[in-house]
Amino acid sequence: MSPILGEIVGTMILIIFGGGVVANVSLKKSKAEGGGWIVVALGWGLAVAMGVYAVGSVSGAHLNPAVTLGMAAIGEFSWSQVPGYILAQMLGGFLGGVIVYFQFLPHWEKTEDKAVKLGVFSTDPAIPHTLSNLLSEFIGTAVLLVGLLAIGANKFTEGLNPLIVGFLIVAIGLSLGGTTGYAINPARDLGPRLAHFFLPISGKGGSNWKYAWIPVVGPILGGVFGALLYEVLFEGKVTAFFWSWTVLSAVVLAAAHFAGKRGTHSLRHGERIKN
Structure with a gap:
C-alpha cells in the first residue's frame, strides 16, 4: 500500500467510526439514539x-491536513x-461519509431534523459567532x-x-468540543x-456552506501554530516562521471579528427595515 492510499484508507476509517457514532446517537430509530456527548467523544x-x-x-x-x-x-x-x-485525506473523508450514509440508509427518512442529518457529516457551532467559532477551532x-x-x-x-x-482526541472533545463540535x-x-x-x-436541507470555511481555516492556522x-x-527554537505565522493568525482572527460584526449589523439593520 502506498502512503497516499494509506491516507485515503485511514481517513475513511476515521469517518466511518466518527461519523458513525454521531449517526448512531442522533438519528431516529437507532438503538443508540440519545447516547450523548460522552459516547460521541469516546467514539x-x-x-x-x-x-x-x-x-x-x-x-x-x-x-488530517492540519497535522x-x-x-x-x-x-x-x-x-x-x-x-x-x-487530497488523499479529503477523498478519504468523502468516502467515509458515503459509507455512513449507506449504513444508516432507512434512518434518514425517519429523522425530520435537517440539522441533525447534517451533523452526522460535519460540524456546526453551538452559538454562531464568527470570531469565537474560529478561535475555538484554532485552540x-x-x-x-x-x-x-x-x-x-x-x-x-x-x-x-x-x-x-x-x-488525546477524547480529552479535546470532552473539554473543548462543545463550542463547535471540534472538527480540528x-x-x-x-x-x-x-x-x-x-x-x-x-x-436533508442545505450543507451550511456559509460556515464551512471555519472548520477548514481554524484548524489549519491552529495546527501550524501548535507545531511551531x-x-x-x-x-x-524560536523561528521567523513562528512569528510570521503568529502575526498571520492574529490578522485572520481580527478580520473574522470585524466580518462577524458587520454581518451582525447587517442582520439587525435588515430586521429593522422588515419591521
Whole structure:
C-alpha cells in the first residue's frame, strides 16, 4: 500500500467510526439514539486510534491536513508530499461519509431534523459567532498538535501510541468540543460535508456552506501554530516562521471579528427595515 492510499484508507476509517457514532446517537430509530456527548467523544477518540493503527506504518497516519501542514512547518514532513496527502485525506473523508450514509440508509427518512442529518457529516457551532467559532477551532487544533508532538516525544509500550492519541482526541472533545463540535481537521469536516451535499439524503436541507470555511481555516492556522509553539516551548527554537505565522493568525482572527460584526449589523439593520 502506498502512503497516499494509506491516507485515503485511514481517513475513511476515521469517518466511518466518527461519523458513525454521531449517526448512531442522533438519528431516529437507532438503538443508540440519545447516547450523548460522552459516547460521541469516546467514539471519535477510538475512530482516530483505529485509523492510526490501520495505516500508521504505511503513511504515518496524519489523517488530517492540519497535522500534515504542522509537521511540514517544523521540518518533520516534506512539503512536496503535502498536496498529495491533503487530497488523499479529503477523498478519504468523502468516502467515509458515503459509507455512513449507506449504513444508516432507512434512518434518514425517519429523522425530520435537517440539522441533525447534517451533523452526522460535519460540524456546526453551538452559538454562531464568527470570531469565537474560529478561535475555538484554532485552540483545539493547536492543542492537538502540541499533544501529538508531546506524545511522540515519549516512549510507550510498543503499539500503545495510537491508543494514547485516541485518548488525546477524547480529552479535546470532552473539554473543548462543545463550542463547535471540534472538527480540528479540515478533512473530517469538508470531505463528509461534500458527501452530504452530493448524496440523495431524504429531506436533508442545505450543507451550511456559509460556515464551512471555519472548520477548514481554524484548524489549519491552529495546527501550524501548535507545531511551531511546541518547538518554542519544548525545544527552545524560536523561528521567523513562528512569528510570521503568529502575526498571520492574529490578522485572520481580527478580520473574522470585524466580518462577524458587520454581518451582525447587517442582520439587525435588515430586521429593522422588515419591521
